Amino acid sequence: GGTTRGSDDSPTANQATGQANPDAALVEGLDVAFLPKQVNNPYFTVADGGGKTATEEFKGKYKEVGPSEASASSQVSYINTLSQQQTDVIVTSANDPNAICGALNSARQAGAKVVTFDSDTKPECRDVFVNQVTAEGIAENQVKLISEQIGGEGKIAVLSATPNATNQNAWIELMRGELKKPEYAKIELVTVAYGNDEDQKSFQETQGLLRSYPDLKGIVSPTTVGVAAAARYLSGSEYKGKVALTGLGTPNQMREFVKDGTVKSFALWSPADLGYLAAYAGAALASGQITGASGEKFKAGKLGEYTIGADGIVVLGPPTVFDQGNIDKFDF
Amino acid sequence: MARDVVRSTLARWDTVLLVVLAAVVVVAGVLVEGFASGRNFQFLLLDVVAIALIALPLTLIVITGEIDLSVASTLGLCSAVMGQLWVAGLSLELVVVLVVGLGAVLGAVNAVFVTRFALPSLAVTIGTLAAYRGLAFVVLGDQAVADFPFSWTTAASSTVGGGSVPWAAVVTLVLAVVFGVVLHATPFGRSLYAMGNNAEAATFSGIRVARAKFWLFVVSGAVSGLAGVYWTLRFASARADNAAGLELAVVAAVLLGGVSIFGGRGTLLGVLAGVLLLGAVRNALQLADVAADTLNVVTGGLLIASVVVPNVVGMARTRWRRRQRTA
Amino acid sequence: MGGERAAPLLEVRGVSKSFGAVAAVREVSFPLHGGEAHALVGENGAGKSTIVKMLAGVHEPDTGVIVLDGRELRLTGPAAAQAAGIAVIYQEPTLFPDLSVAENIFMGRQPLGRFGCIDRAAMKADAVRLFDRLGVRIDPDRPARGLSIADQQLIEIAKALSLDARVLVMDEPTAALSGVEVERLFAVARALCEQGAAVLFISHRFDEVFSLCQRLTVMRDGTWVSTDPVADLTVDQVVRRMVGRDVSTLFPKEDVEPGDVVLEVHGLTRHGVFSDIGFSVRAGEIVALAGLVGAGRSEVVRAVFGIDRYDEGEARVAGKRLPVGSPAAAVASGIALVPEDRRQQGLVMELSIERNATLTRLKPLSRLGLLGGGRERRSAREWTKRLQVKYGRLSDAVGTLSGGNQQKVVLAKWLATDPKVLIVDEPTRGIDVGTKAEVHRLLSRLAADGVAVLMVSSELPEVLGMADRVLVMHEGRITASLTRDEATEESVMFAATGRVSA
């Protein structure tokens, strides 16, 4: 979210300048750099791994750089470095939608194409945003999952990441909207707790939720750290099987809890596919196949063809729902 | 006095740092592609400005034997308040003044605990480190204010005559000169070394120890507030978590600069060299695609070396002399 | 003396020690015999404490050896010295302020009970027993923080006694003690000698040296001068050997016609420490504040100077009331205080001699708010020269000076401020006889120039020799105010022990 005041007097950025040539071949030997929110974060390691696969497919040079702590200021410093190195494609997930804008725009002026994935910047600072799913898609999916598990009525709570995680807040807002639908009228979202994407804090917050709302029926945790911590707490407590839990998590983290019955189902998109798609989007930009304008199409290897939507957004697809039946088919 | 300074080990540490800094710049300029360019120089300076700014008053504080760990949280709270005031419709000129004033007030809170209640500053500022950061979240919550006027945000990274020296670095340098003169050539600065070595003896000499420390904390807060303004404008984003964890980087730079953590020893030149050295090493290694993990190991290693090397050299020298004498 | 022919218990043989360019001790040899107290005397900086530190294992000799029972000792550290049976009382107390008095005494040697645990009850009882031997009462359970210098020194003595050592080394143990305690200490030392121990005793007070010791070694400028039985010596001989010349008069008191009252104190009270203190000092007058250790004299002058706050009363300088608790204001109004603990309060040990000497005059020495090098250096050089401070370079850390020379630097930094009132707390503590005479001459000179001098001293001859008036304190109150004529050893001691005269 962002508090705003008056009109924005920053220059409207160069949305999709030049002409797209849909038939241009992908240039070989492109320098593709992935700049995640934080290196060594397992989620981004998998996502960037997808990017690496894609880059190798189109014979580019892949590298992953980034700060060891998730802060916007260090990302700026890395973007400056990349621009200094004349990188062709920068694929990044923003720690702050505004803070890295200036640096990204200088990099673009220096010739780089910028793709954001997972977490966007302001639209005028990048060429394309590869969205894992639409926010609406997540909200719908999560509300549906929890409603199924608690039988359509009762109190639920959300366990989120940090209080200022942009996409979390967007999803939670949309979930509130979703809950207003008639079929969910008997479900009440009582509170949002923040586990800061730390195990210990998420643990404590889960305990707190159950303490302060003894009649809580379910918890939705749309963040991988939060849902794993909550599952681990529930599985070792008297609430196991009584309080429902769902959210966004990786199959490897959640396998144990699905098998022991703590969690019936949860969802996630494939992070590797996300990175894969982002790399192809970058290559398409750098090769002149697309400019980032709405309606342009490009091919993303094994994932097939994608179309750029409004505001230069490409959507990966609906999330996968994991449950006892299918979880063993996934390994990430 | 000049001879005196030259002879002291400290001055030698300054020189060592400057030589190492020059060596790093030359080596990186030759070996690392993209290092020796005006643009990179500009990026490097922009990155170290906030650390350098905060390090100035912190140097003086550490010389008196105290420490201020709340600087980055002060920066964050000031940034958050800056965002709220801007949203509330105040003019940015006024906002900047108020925010620097707020920084001074936050510094004064530290000062009151440290000087009036005679509490250890390490403990106090660990407390305010948490408290100020918490208040920043209370003020701005999960929001980010990002619609500062374009003219202001570009000013934060604009350069002198469009060259490669940012205005912010020039301002920092001017402040550094002011702090340097105050520290090394005024009665006030002299008294800081005395109280850092032995506060009781300084009191017995008629030096107003508590008052001096009080003002140092206030100035530290105000400068952190100013750094908050810079940070907010440079990244065009007022956030509660701005510069989280920066305190360790600043303390590391000050210590690398040869300031004794126990007080009473250190020079401002050394600290500036330390700040630039850390910045240059990071920048060069980043350009050479060295991973962030290795960067951290290098930073830690530099810090350890900065205290271990002079000590070990000193010990070895004494031992060698003794052997010579007895032989 | 039976020990005359027997082999010495411990022998210092040709030891030297240098610190950088300073040769503190050069080729010094002397024996310590069991059953004997041996005095080591010399000017400030002669190298006495350095010898002590070599015996204690703190410094390793550059050359030469220490021989115990005919065997060469290699002392690698204080623990090795203790293990060899050498107990040391250092010139400066070395206590642990956070720990209890009993633990301070027995640190590292606490009596053990079951499972190798410390037996606290036994430790406390042992401490009480030691204090009984010394004839003092200090609560063994209280923390050492906040004890007076004298009490700290007593704990040091108790610590050394507790070691039951064969060699007891005492570096100016009596500098902070008053007569009664000194007597008890000597009784204990004599008892130890009778049991066959050897005692090395360092003091600048010859009456003590002559009453305790059987043998005496003189040092000058780091070298050995002589070792003789005390019976063969006179004080004048010793002084001549120490200083290399005769010392004229020790108390060169000039007669001065006192001027206006400069310092006035009325009804000064700090609850639990002192109460209702009132006195005045005139320009040109030397007023002594006498009393036993712990009477509260230092506390009074600290309060006047603004270090401590007081609860009632007031202090005025030249009619102007001093604010409570502000040394800076006191300095501005013309007071100077030479404190009793020069290490903690008088000097910044890590800073250079120059910096210390000018620390009180930073503002006057600056021009346009800036300090340039030359003026400080000139001022420091001038004042260290006037006081004849012995140093290598002005840029050396003041901590490397000997105790007496450090004291001179403290005096220098205050005299440079040109004070109206000079308060000196134990001004000659740890100062050799030659320098002592100099300090006294200096005080006298200052008084003659119109400075009001207030002198706290535990040394009775100094009090009687120098003061125009003597104020005697006992347990936080002034019990007598005596003129120079009324003041005698008896009258002062009478008031100091609280027996109010009829």
Next chain:
Amino acid sequence: MSARENGSRFVHKLWLAREFGIVVALGLLVLVTTVDSPNFLSPQSLRDLMLGAAILVVLAVGQTVVIISRNIDLSVGAVLGLVAFATGKLLSSAPGTPTVVAVLVGVGLGAVCGVVNGVLVAAARVPALVITLGTLYAFRGIDHSWARGEQINASDMPRSFLGLGTWTVLGVPVLALIALAVMLAVGFYLRNYRSGRELYAIGSEPAAARLSGIPVGRRVFTSFVVCGALAGLAGVLYAARFGTIDATVGTGIELQVVAAAVVGGVAIFGGSGSVYGAALGALLLTTIGSSLAVLRINPFWQQAVVGGLILAAIGLDRLLAVRAANRLRGRSSHGA
């Protein structure tokens, strides 16, 4: 001395003890929370509190040993992270490893990190704050380069090991019992053994400690090894309790640990304080986290409250110290 007099003396001592203030604060906090939300004192909830505090208590106990000797160890968070990852790696690559071996390996690795700190601080005689700030960066860097974004999950580790984090004995979590045992053992050692008392002496006045013949270097070295070993133990416990481990585990926890010790009345410049106080400080800090979560206080306020509490705790400690000093002033030092 009669029993009654003994009793009143005990009460008096208790009142003077630095730990007393923390116990009162803790009591008030629990009371307020319970009034608002009665099942805050349910068995499950109490178990959770103990579980939550256990790891911090172990760290705070180790930190106290170092702080008492006038040093500080800022690298504990990095050591915890490194050991947690190593333990996870060991168990996931050799699932048959007995829990005891895993614990020993973790403690050993922690001790090795402590040795690095100890050697640098004691042998090179350099300030611990600088050294451990350096090793904080270095150990964390090693952890990151080793983990390279790998995550170890509960399913990768044997159930018997994970049980360490969830088992209870008579309703009390094993984790809490371990922390309690560590605290009592270290507390007993510091109070009743010569080498323990020497740590206090060193912290109180290092120069005097040297002159007293205390082997200062060796003691300081040992204190860092102990602190490192306990940080290692905490790392193992962390792995067992949370089951999800990556390279960021324990980031920033060092300030919390120091805060716990300070809140618990351990003087930051050495010489005084106890592990019991530090452990209580750790318990208080974690209870605040839980209470605020239960009271549904705006999460944004949490950190601010923790900060305020640290200030209040050291302020209170100071007040008590001044009161004690004033009483000493009233009695003369010679009064027995």
